[in-house]
Amino acid sequence: MPTSQNRDGLVALAVAAVVVVTVLIGTFAPSSHGRSGPVSPAADASCAEWSDGCTICRRHGEGIACSLPGIACVPQAKQCLRHSGG
Template identity: 85%
Template sequence: MPTSQNRDGLVAWAVAALVVATVLIGTFAPSSHGRSGRGSPAADASCAEWSDGCTICRRYGDGIACSMPGIACVPKAELCQRHSGE
């Protein structure tokens, strides 16, 4: 019969393994919607700012920066909000 201390250690290792597995799945699982692709504002060099209703992305001289989505946001189609020079 396992002692309480052995059981606590087993539970701690199980929780740690679950956390590691969750992080790895989140890191390596393919995204359900991408930031770039054919016909998307990210692929259009003239689009300076676009949004999917959850995140806002802006094109800068050295790359693209996007905001974090809200906790309960459901993304829609990406639309260009502002073109270069506007």
């Protein structure tokens, strides 16, 4: 049976190992800082009309108007259908 001092040393070693592994993961894991992903059509001011296959949204002077989805529609990725001026 381990003594109290041996057990305390093992606990301290385990805590130190967890800290080191956490720091290494934070250092070497890929991050999303500085990367810009694809812009949503709703956030792209040049996109006048977009759809996810279920609804169609249009940008008007008063704001954005979207249709209602069909009853059994499964949304897909949003795509710009028409850009401003085109």
